[in-house]
Amino acid sequence: MKHWISIISLVFFAACSQQEQAAPVTDLNSLARDYLFLELSMGWHDNGHVDAYFGPEDIREKANETQLPLNEISKRAAHMHDQIDALGPETTEPQESMRINGLKGRLVALETRIALNAGQELPFDEESRRLFNSAAPDHNAAYFENILNDIDELLGGEGDLSERVVSFQEQFVIPPDRLADVFDAAIAECRRRTLLHIDLPENESFSIEYVNDKPWSGYNWYQGDARSLIQINTDLPIFISRAVDLGCHEGYPGHHTFNALLEKNLVQGKGWLEFSLYPLFSPQSLIAEGSGNYGIDLAFPGDERIEFEREFLFPLAGLDAASERTALLTGAASQHLVAASTDGLVATDAGDPLRL
Numbered sequence: 001m002k003h004w005i006s007i008i009s010l011v012f013f014a015a016c017s018q019q020e021q022a023a024p025v026t027d028l029n030s031l032a033r034d035y036l037f038l039e040l041s042m043g044w045h046d047n048g049h050v051d052a053y054f055g056p057e058d059i060r061e062k063a064n065e066t067q068l069p070l071n072e073i074s075k076r077a078a079h080m081h082d083q084i085d086a087l088g089p090e091t092t093e094p095q096e097s098m099r100i101n102g103l104k105g106r107l108v109a110l111e112t113r114i115a116l117n118a119g120q121e122l123p124f125d126e127e128s129r130r131l132f133n134s135a136a137p138d139h140n141a142a143y144f145e146n147i148l149n150d151i152d153e154l155l156g157g158e159g160d161l162s163e164r165v166v167s168f169q170e171q172f173v174i175p176p177d178r179l180a181d182v183f184d185a186a187i188a189e190c191r192r193r194t195l196l197h198i199d200l201p202e203n204e205s206f207s208i209e210y211v212n213d214k215p216w217s218g219y220n221w222y223q224g225d226a227r228s229l230i231q232i233n234t235d236l237p238i239f240i241s242r243a244v245d246l247g248c249h250e251g252y253p254g255h256h257t258f259n260a261l262l263e264k265n266l267v268q269g270k271g272w273l274e275f276s277l278y279p280l281f282s283p284q285s286l287i288a289e290g291s292g293n294y295g296i297d298l299a300f301p302g303d304e305r306i307e308f309e310r311e312f313l314f315p316l317a318g319l320d321a322a323s324e325r326t327a328l329l330t331g332a333a334s335q336h337l338v339a340a341s342t343d344g345l346v347a348t349d350a351g352d353p354l355r356l
Helices: 002-013 025-042 057-066 070-087 094-117 124-132 141-155 161-172 176-195 240-251 255-270 283-299 304-317 324-329 331-343
Strands: 050-053 205-211 218-224 227-233 277-279
Touching (some): 025 057, 025 070, 025 277, 050 218, 094 277, 094 283, 124 283, 141 161, 176 205, 227 255, 255 283
Parallel strands (some): 205 227
């Protein structure tokens, strides 16, 4: 994961020297174009493989015309691995070495998706490591039992814990006719807070659509040129806490911000074309989802989130911010309810395993 942590540093700070060794750059840029062709070709076999693409249109056209079979994509990906290995770490400066490692990780993920689409089965942790360069933490039963006990104590009452959690959350559902006002206010505040710390491209923008019949609660479709389409699924009950969650995670400082800075600093600034394509099943997803979630606490540290929700979002949603039970939304209750929903411990109607 170290090379991906370093990539984040490049994206957000972009304090890069202009005096870079040029020896491997030409080869890497050529390989990056070939890599894009393979990923786009994979999209013909797996509709969800390419989450976003804003690279050269001629590469997409070539992939559409050629429509490589899986075995040919696999063969070319393996050959590209050999080509990258042949560059040799001794010929590169640190940022180019980091770029090489990133390309290798992407190719491992691509080869894994090819194998899975061809019918190969892998143990869960091995599949996770090959796709995302990471495996899920190994918690014992006591870890989850402690979370459930904390929630039980905070909510009080008797009966099934899942039912009590749902009953509690239903007090804070945003009425459908108030969704737009609530989300506009939440996203505007997420953006304001983000701009205090991060310089975004001047032309960045996004649009919101309210949709249904989707398997997720919210999604960011990055479209290039610092533009995003954020979709909110209205089939699911949307709780007041989701406004800030989705505003930060999908927008600021989450996916929209992350992708806009990738494009500005790495694609446009450094010519690293591989970052003009986002393969959903790749190490980039782990960083994108992790940074999207962590961005919520970065934008609203401490009690600032609940204070903003009570003062601005509750009135817009027509909810009672003075209710005694509203206090349960703060501190440990909020954290544990989020953790329990994410871990699948407490059943909710708005669960979302990959994209939140």
